């Protein structure tokens with residue numbers, strides 16, 4: 001007897017089942033999408049998603065900028081000029097990266113403020129906070145390294161001053177300053193070092209920590225606002 | 238609220254977790270909708286700022302390395318970086334203003350350590366360790382007086398520092414805040430590349446350590462104006478520095494070498510006018 005002819009719906013189910021059987025990704029996604037969040041969750045608790053969006057904007061516009069940017073003392077400024085003045089919508093890409101970084105920092109402070117005010121860092125979410133704090137430091141470091149790349153007067157001198165201040169700190173200061181400058185003096189290697197930190201090393205770290213941060217958030221469940229009446233009896237956590 | 242034992246704490250969390258999972262709303266579509274709206278607002282703000290910024294652009298420069306001016310959101314870019322610039326007033330990105338201002342506040346050499354290391358490190362450690370310091374189960378901020386004070390105090394202090402940081406003249410990172418430091422720096426007349434002077438954050442080794450010699454105003458003025466034949470110390474008069482610039486930087490060296498040991502012996506008011514005329518006090522570029 002011939003096997004029954006599958007309906008279109010059953011046909012569509014075949015690749016889904018194939019993937020699910022081998023990876024569990026399908027039920028995993030179902031869990032992610034349809035897990036419950038507290039009933040009284042507030043708008044303030046959407047700031048974290050705003051941060052993810054900003055990170056995605058920075059990553060996308062950053063990749064586009066890297067297609068034109070040349071990290072050499074001669075090439076850097078003229079490639080920035082080309083992006084801003086000539087390339088189609090180049091000003092938009094560069095502008096979104098520039099203003100995206102400002103938005104990133106503002107959102108960081110707001111998100112941190114909401115977590116702080118709601119006491120959402122308390123047991124068992126201490127590690128969520130710590131991974132967030134590391135993200136905060138890495139994003140600030142991104143601003144520092146990104147600032148030089150435009151390689152105009154402002155970028156250059158602000159970076160010189162920032163590194164010199166770093167170097168005036170005792171013990172580790174001079175080492176960090178020399179590491180950033182690549183030697184005792186500011187040189188063309190400084191620019192390439194800033195560039196590789198800014199577009200490879202630190203973003204990799206940020207991605208890893210966002211992953212960790214989100215894993216913790218989902219595993220522990222987002223906290224209900226402390227002012228909510230809707231909570232388990234005799235529990236304050 | 239009384240402290241809980243570890244077990245009570247765990248059970249209370251489990252109870253709350255199960256309760257919210259049972260009675261909550263599904264992430265999709267409920268939270269996804271709100272998250273999407275916030276994200277769209279964020280994207281709109283970023284694009285809006287970009288368009289505003291772009292609408293202020295002046296014409297692109299015709300000469301190589303030129304600047305392209307902009308409106309109130311700043312230029313498209315300034316002129317190409319030039320390590321040989323005589324005097325430039327460096328400014329960090331706005332969200333680092335508070336750190337710069339901190340450096341100005343801890344401005345004497347004895348306190349410099351506070352500005353560069355101790356305070357920033359303390360803030361960093363405090364941030365990382367905060368959940369381990371504040372361990373009580375209470376989450377309502379109205380019942381957490383210390384958190385409440387921090388929540389009100391921190392933004393006020395940060396905003397005030399950012400504001401004053403944006404107003405203060407840049408001094409090349411000098412601890413004393415003396416205007417002559419800007420001339421001393423690499424961004425000014427470039428003394429820093431040869432001389433060590435701690436206040437200016439200078440660590441050059443070609444010339445003598447000025448902190449050790451601590452020359453008086455007359456000596457400094459003479460060396461800077463005339464240089465010393467046969468040594469690397471050139472005449473800055475011959476190099477084209479103005480008399481005001483020379484008087485200003487000489488008064489700076491006399492007062493602030495050796496951590497300000499002789500600051501009292503130098504009549505600063507007398508040279509303030511020179512620094513102002515030299516444009517070193519940040520009022521002109």
Ligand code: HEM
Nearest residue numbers: 045047048049051052120121128129132133135136222223
């Ligand atoms: C790149 C930076 C960051 C991203 C993308 C991010 C993302 C998120 C997201 C999506 C959530 C879910 C709830 C919400 O949106 O409020 C969250 C929660 C949380 N975040 Fe972040 N975050 C970042 C930085 C930080 C920082 C700087 C801190 C604090 C130092 C922090 C601490 C927390 C904590 C404790 C929670 C759990 C809150 C709860 O369960 O109610 N995060 N984060």
